[in-house]
Amino acid sequence: MTYQSKTFFSSVSRKSKFSSFSFIAALLLFLVLSFNANAAKRKDASKIWVGTWSTAPYFVDANNRAPVPGLANNSFRQIVRVSVGGDVIRFHFTNLFSKNDVTFKSVGIAVSTGGSSIDVASAKVLKFAAKEEVTIKSNEELISDPIKFPLKPGMKVAITICFGDAGPEIGGHAASRTTSYLLEGNQPLTADFSKAITTDHWFVTSGIDVMAPKTTAAIAILGNSIADGRGSGTSKFNRWSDILSERLLKNPATKNRAILNLGIGGNCVVRGGQGEPAAVRFDRDILSQQNVKWLIISEGINDIGGVRSADQAAKMANDLIDAYKTMINKAHAKGIKVYGATILPFAKSSYDKDFRHPIRDTVNNWIRTSGNFDGVIDFEKVMSDPQNPNTLLPDLHSGDFLHPNEAGYKVMGEFIDLKLFE
Incomplete structure (x- = not known):
């Protein structure tokens, strides 16, 4: 009887030890799985969706x-x-x-x-x-x-x-x-x-x-054919936005900056042109992009080219400025910094009319001095002919005195200060 009791209690003891071991093993497994799941969540939480390429x-x-x-x-x-x-x-x-x-x-x-x-x-x-x-x-x-x-x-x-x-x-x-x-x-x-x-x-x-680290962010470009790259090389990816992208990737302080080119050839800001006007497509093409922190607005020349008389000139300048203000306010509400690119000269092009040049001068002056933009990218400064400021430099346009050539886009892409995006 004593022997049987010892055997019984010994068996119970072994079962208890086994149960304890199983419990501890299960607990350890649970903790490991929980740690891995939490680590995965932390890893996912450290990353966000960012646009790396887009087209309008x-x-x-x-x-x-x-x-x-x-x-x-x-x-x-x-x-x-x-x-x-x-x-x-x-x-x-x-x-x-x-x-x-x-x-x-x-x-x-x-x-x-x-x-x-x-x-x-x-x-x-x-x-x-x-x-x-x-x-x-x-x-x-x-x-x-x-x-x-x-x-x-x-x-x-x-x-x-x-x-x-x-x-x-x-x-x-x-x-x-x-x-x-x-x-x-x-x-x-x-x-x-x-x-x-x-x-x-x-x-x-x-x-x-x-899916990229939270330190990654995108730069959106709202523009017309000069942003879209007319005059650049087919399949060479050498628009000014491509040149800028290459520079950003090579620079340690900006290597995690994406470029989204939302330019449309022939696009206008307020009315007419190819595609919906920039003021209309702004919410979809810009504000719906993933994790945009900067915006470059490089639009307006086609609106100016569509002005038919001197009587319309002042109104067009005001309409463009009002549209810029609206887009800037919308972007700022989303925490996006907005940089204004000055409009390039167009003398000797199909847009060349005496009453159109003052519109560009008025708008460019507003871009530079109004303080509405968070910064200015003064493309006119490096692309205009010093001998004739209303004309593009002869070696930087594609022959139509309106669109840059490959050399012109290189100048534009290399001109932009990378510190704007640090």
């Missing part, structure tokens, strides 16, 4: 649509250059300004290695709510699911869309200054596009966000 969408007219055989049921590869990098990204697509729904059978991304070629090993397929195929309704926009992708600063990314339905009227950015590639049929992401039809347009794709 607008209605693409019949002269700038995709070439035959069109986008429907075919594959279209577009190349973009990002600014800041990261390991998790997501893509924005737009069907604004379209009367047709657009279907993606699949969308692939890869590192661009030049021309239509890609690094096949880097290729990945995007998903939308965990599915590859998706339809964007007319006048709607879409964001992809986040995807892991080793995005390097300044990297060129190829975006290959296999379209289903895609009517002829479609939104995009016609003046891409970058060659895209159209291949007949729904081709695999890694297909050879070397024999594709080329076109210098972007369609449907409108932005890329990257």
Whole structure:
């Protein structure tokens, strides 16, 4: 009996020790998992979405649509250059300004290695709510699911869309200054596009966000064709915004500053022009971007070029200034600093009329002296001819006395003080 009791209590003791050990092990496992989960949360909390590339969408007219055989049921590869990098990204697509729904059978991304070629090993397929195929309704926009992708600063990314339905009227950015590639049929992401039809347009794709440290922030540019890069080299990525981006990335104090170019060729500030006027598109194209901390406004020359008489001149100057004030106030309400870029001279161009030059002088003087802007980027100072201040320097324009050439854009991009963005 005594022996049995000892055995019984010994067994109970061993069970108690085992139970205690199990409890401690479970507790330790719980603590480790909780620590890892909290660490992951802290890691996620230390990062934010930041726009690393963007372009302003607008209605693409019949002269700038995709070439035959069109986008429907075919594959279209577009190349973009990002600014800041990261390991998790997501893509924005737009069907604004379209009367047709657009279907993606699949969308692939890869590192661009030049021309239509890609690094096949880097290729990945995007998903939308965990599915590859998706339809964007007319006048709607879409964001992809986040995807892991080793995005390097300044990297060129190829975006290959296999379209289903895609009517002829479609939104995009016609003046891409970058060659895209159209291949007949729904081709695999890694297909050879070397024999594709080329076109210098972007369609449907409108932005890329990257998950980045909280110290990362974006600089948005609101502008016209001079921001959009008319006169720059096709697929050379040498707009003044590209030159600025390269400088920011190389400078230790600004290496985490992204550039978002929302310029539209022919765009106006208050009325007319290509795309919606800047005052109308401002909330969508600027304020909806991810983590913008600075804004450069480089607009106005097309409004001035549209003035038909001396009687309209004073009103146009006042309208531009009022629009600038409204945009500055909206940006300031979002904590965004706003820098005003002076309007370039246009004598000898198609805009050259005696009554138009005083408008530019009035607006530029206001930009420099009113104190409404947080800073001034005086492009006129480095681009105008000292012998004829109303004219661009002869070696810095593209031949039309209105748009800079590649050398001119280099001067503009290198002129901007990086300390504005520290």
